[in-house]
Amino acid sequence: MKSVSLFILSCLLWLLLSGHFEVLMLALGLASVILTVFLSLRMNIVDHESYPINLTFKVLRFFIFLWREIILANIDVVVRILKPGKTISPRLANVPLPQKTDLGRVIYANAITLTPGTVSVQLDKETVAVHALAQETVDDLQTGRMAKMVPEEQKDIGK
Template sequence: MNYPVKHSFSLGVILLALWLGMSGKFTVFMLCLGLASILAVLYIAHRMDVIDREKFPAHVNVPLLRFWLYLSREVVIANIDVVRRIFTPGKSISPQMFELPQTLKTDLSCVIYANAITLTPGTVSVNLNKESITVHSLSKEAMKDLCSGRMASLVPEDYKDE
């Protein structure tokens, strides 16, 4: 199980793609500079011990894509809702704070879920522990939406530790 080597390699490939995309100059001198900086970053990452068991981000699969599609639709709907509440005169909001029980197994899917809650305007995850997420929501409807567990069921879960 030599994951450090494998993951250093994939990190290097991603950094190379990033560098080529950012620089746009392909002379020999610039390519050498890029290679040197990538090697330096790999060395520093190795020293900092940040290349760990977590797979490097390039694991895009079908459930994740489906989750992103669902998430972007939710973000648009929630944005329209919050804008409507801003321009409704009078008292248009009913803030709620509640504990949302969560049963996701791995830390990573838990973090993805909490970040997705925060990304949709109208709900913000305030605190996070193993059993529950404390959520502040702008309205009762958003609270009921979250409690129905539709979003939680779509979070991709098959991130196993190698």
């Protein structure tokens, strides 16, 4: 099942990158895609962490939310850079990490790093160490506003 979706995605990527539609080129592309899928199956790297299609709506909502955050945080950091005098008070802080799955944790940590003003420095099981430019951004993260938005598959309790 995963290999089928890998096959279709590879075909689409090949078409996107080549832009050729002659029979010979299409046949060569198909051959390379089949070789790629075959090698991936043999190397056993078609894993369970592929794109979760049932979360599409949540992912879209998260992206819109994330981009609003990124733009606002960018403006904040630009103001801090351009204002004369001492405008930053850097600090390290631990922020709780409520996500259950590895993928959710990675998405959350990446979102923290993507918003300027905060960089995730170290991931642990339940907390993430965050380096921030100011106390306000840490406070904002501590409220868990962003953590709630991270798309994640609901795992059965007790498993």
